[in-house]
Amino acid sequence: MSIWYPLEQFADWMAFQVFSLGETTRMGEAVRFFVYDTLKIFILLFTIALIMGVINEYFPVEKVRQYLTARRWYGADYLIAALFGTITPFCSCSSVPLFIGFVRGGIPLGVTLAFLISSPLVDTVVIAMLLGVFGAKVTLIYVISGILAAVVAGYLLGKMKLEKYLSPWALKATNTLIHGAQNQEQVRFSVRFTRAFNETMNIVRSVGLYVFIGVGVGAVIHGFVPVDFFETYLNVNNLIAVPVAVVVAVPLYANAAGILPIAQVLVDKGIPLGVVLAFMMAAVGLSIPSAIMLKKAMTGRLIAIFYGTITASIIILGYVYTWIFS
Template structure:
């Protein structure tokens, strides 16, 4: 939609948004490129040096905190705008009537551009089922939405480069697609709770009837998205970075390499088991990932830990229990866990 098609009353708000972005974007970039200078200035003001464990931990905290929050704010704003093109009704409409195979691929791709955490994806999971989408296709979306999310991708790109981000994207999508195909082939619809089966059988395809939005509404949705998401997750970000700073400054490299290193074959399954009871998001877990890697942990092992935290969290399983019987939950967790284990071992072999 172009500005010429907007209603007259929308022109002035659009101008205000353009002016805001023309100020915010350069300010965001200037802050991002001077993160090291900021952290150096903080430890200098505190009379610390990076040659000590405390100084290194403090530098890590004051470098990563603004970096993560800047990345998070920028990504969440953009994805808030993108989400206006992929409302839940449209997501259901796009997947309705899709068969296994192509439907699993589309569902996994939609999971990337619909920014839901593992718990908030569950209601949409039920809504997609009610639109007549096959169970396996729906699971591909449920797995992809939290695990291959935009925050994780952008932060991996910023911290580790495009090769790591691309491999994470490819393997994460592979887990979502293959796991959905496996669950679909097992024909486990009978393990949906009865009320979910009734909803799924009572409705078919259904179309997308959402209201079309102009660019002012889309930009306002981006701003609302920042207030809602960043406002909720920043404590997790600070906690994750504080833990990462402690690991970075005080944990000996030899110790971390011995329990999460490339040579310890059992480290990947242990990392997955450790990640399941935890619940946080990519913004909170990636600073821990960065600190673990800096201390000698293997990339595949650490990413397997991260994937289990954001795709197999205990709170997600509790919420899923409202819609799925234990047999289906166990199958879902087992299939995804196997996929994550393979991702961990592949990363350790390739990189």
């Protein structure tokens, strides 16, 4: 019996008993999908965000900054920065203080960019929702490949010596310290847990609307859009399916909470998993508002190089995913 069996029964009861919808009707399927996926996503989101929040209490941004600048890493600092991005929810704090704090703290720009790439692509929300939607195998492959992509892209960007393309404001800004004022070792676990819990609730509240919207759109597609509608344009034999999916995803401005339910339905409709994962990556990692926000710290040329590198990485990963899951 699946651990989600009680939720399945509850969703059936809501759709077919409370709302008196037919089990074979499109509306019945859509409502059942909405109830089941919404509850499952919130449970996974809260659980994993809380665990990651506690971990983040012991490894705050400022401690990582000090750790990275204290010695020579011979390239391993890219991996450390990318791994740290996985436990730091990108939407929970401004990218500008993180970016400036890292760069002004002496961390190489390429290492900082590895963090910025990893953070939206492989953060707490993504991991939680991927587990619920596609299972452990797909999640593990996605997380490992996402981290490796961040490391490689960050390394290549670092070798390009792009510091001269930081904005004048960024070059003059004082270092921003996050969680640096407190003596972390002297804080009781109960205090850390309370802070992690509060941060988790903030995350849940901040993405809650996206969950409802994303699952709602997914429910409509699941119940009402014919299977062959998507297969016509994004089938496995279409070599440009991955780039098309990436381009289509860019203007969506969706985080994982909003895009994963849609991704699940696209797979159900027959779209190759590799194409869908590339679509999801582009939606969460290439948002236009994030680029605008980073304009405070980067010149337009640096933003173009940064986002161009991410786009190329996502397209390559899309083809790799398609090959792995074909």
